[in-house]
Amino acid sequence: MSNPKSSLAVAALKNGTVIDHIPTNALFKVVKLLNLENATNQLTIGNNLEGSKCRKGIIKIADVFFPQDILNRIAIIAPNAVVNIIREYEVVEKLKVTLPDTIIGLVKCDNPKCICNNEPMSTRFHIVDRSAGIIRCHYCNHTVSTINATII
Amino acid sequence: MNPHSLVSIADLTKEQILHILDQARYFEDHPGLKVLDGKVVATLFFEPSTRTRLSFETAANRLGARVIGFSDANTTSSSKGETLKDTIIMVSNYVDVIVMRHYLEGAARYATEVTEIPVINAGDGSNQHPSQTILDLYSILKTQGKLDNLTITMVGDLKYGRTVHSLIMALKYFNPTFNFVACDELKMPVEYKEFCVMNGIKYVEHKDFTQEVINSSDIIYMTRVQKERFTDIVEYERVKDLYSLHNSMLVNSRDNLRILHPLPRVNEISYDVDSNPKAYYFQQAKNGLYARQAIICNALGIDILAPDVQSKYVSHE
Ligand SMILES: [Zn+2]
Numbered sequence: 303m304s305n306p307k308s309s310l311a312v313a314a315l316k317n318g319t320v321i322d323h324i325p326t327n328a329l330f331k332v333v334k335l336l337n338l339e340n341a342t343n344q345l346t347i348g349n350n351l352e353g354s355k356c357r358k359g360i361i362k363i364a365d366v367f368f369p370q371d372i373l374n375r376i377a378i379i380a381p382n383a384v385v386n387i388i389r390e391y392e393v394v395e396k397l398k399v400t401l402p403d404t405i406i407g408l409v410k411c412d413n414p415k416c417i418c419n420n421e422p423m424s425t426r427f428h429i430v431d432r433s434a435g436i437i438r439c440h441y442c443n444h445t446v447s448t449i450n451a452t453i454i
Numbered sequence: 455m456n457p458h459s460l461v462s463i464a465d466l467t468k469e470q471i472l473h474i475l476d477q478a479r480y481f482e483d484h485p486g487l488k489v490l491d492g493k494v495v496a497t498l499f500f501e502p503s504t505r506t507r508l509s510f511e512t513a514a515n516r517l518g519a520r521v522i523g524f525s526d527a528n529t530t531s532s533s534k535g536e537t538l539k540d541t542i543i544m545v546s547n548y549v550d551v552i553v554m555r556h557y558l559e560g561a562a563r564y565a566t567e568v569t570e571i572p573v574i575n576a577g578d579g580s581n582q583h584p585s586q587t588i589l590d591l592y593s594i595l596k597t598q599g600k601l602d603n604l605t606i607t608m609v610g611d612l613k614y615g616r617t618v619h620s621l622i623m624a625l626k627y628f629n630p631t632f633n634f635v636a637c638d639e640l641k642m643p644v645e646y647k648e649f650c651v652m653n654g655i656k657y658v659e660h661k662d663f664t665q666e667v668i669n670s671s672d673i674i675y676m677t678r679v680q681k682e683r684f685t686d687i688v689e690y691e692r693v694k695d696l697y698s699l700h701n702s703m704l705v706n707s708r709d710n711l712r713i714l715h716p717l718p719r720v721n722e723i724s725y726d727v728d729s730n731p732k733a734y735y736f737q738q739a740k741n742g743l744y745a746r747q748a749i750i751c752n753a754l755g756i757d758i759l760a761p762d763v764q765s766k767y768v769s770h771e
Binding site for chain 2: 413415417418420421422423439440442443444445
């Protein structure tokens, strides 16, 4: 791997996925977004690790390879995360995550008077400003900064 | 989802807005066209609003439709815990179009997603109220003879007033100049000022409702300053008089100036303005009838201006 020091801080992985460069305050939200709380595979979570520029979080999960649309969920709160695909201890692919145009069922609307907080239904958000990470509720039009978004 | 549903004024193109206004004009000139003979209109008011409900129901009745519905959520199954989805699906079995008002924001948008029947939003919380915007536009068009290049002054509660927000969005097609007159507590939210900037709309913010602002206006759109918006009651008492309109203030105003207000008013327009020919708020409410006739027909895909529709109904007048 390109940065042996930081990768040594957590256990090496034979096959699986390493999600790197997660902001420290977003790490556990990423865990939730990927539904890793219920994972039975070997899972290593590291936080406040020394990165090249600042402290970061990292997630390593063995023998799991996520589809790109699932990985893109990470972009909601960690747009600069890098996903490394590991096979036989080698990084065979590095993937970036991109915010989908519509985010369904992942982010909670912070407007208590929104219909989506009062009916058994999925939330839905549209991107307003991709670079600033601003999304708007499809139903009530309230805008949320993705950094502050509550993950369902 | 029915493509003719009307949830937000922002869903309409300039051409669609102008076409609805043309239809409203036609209904004003031709009252009593029974275009909706045999149709059933539901008015589902999960939150009471007598004015809006009466206006929609009168519009439906004038068009020859029958009306069913409720005027208060307490009388419906939603008070027994039924979801909005279930209520909408159930009512969809009976009617051709649903007019709904709800206290929750986004309720109308969600309703369109669970039924194939067209849904007309008659207000969802503090979010959208497109029929009000159509009648405001119709009132402006009727009194000014045009929608383009007008100076429109909005006064009072610009923070929570959804009618002014929707009007700004609709007027983006018509090169308006806005004056926003409000105190700090109730000033125009940043998002709408950004909307103006993005769409090249000129606006000036004012804290004082001055003679200069009044005398440069084609339209003055007054709104109600509500006591419950203030944390400081002393501040409310000070502000409510600052943004009141009196007849004496209109002496040097433009001849074409008209005063609009979504009603009900409390004390922001004094009664001595009522007899001034520039007072237009009661006619504005009446225009709501024609606007809603056009909106209901539009939702049902019936274009009163189309030749085949005209030949079918207008000859029987
Ligand atoms: Zn919402």
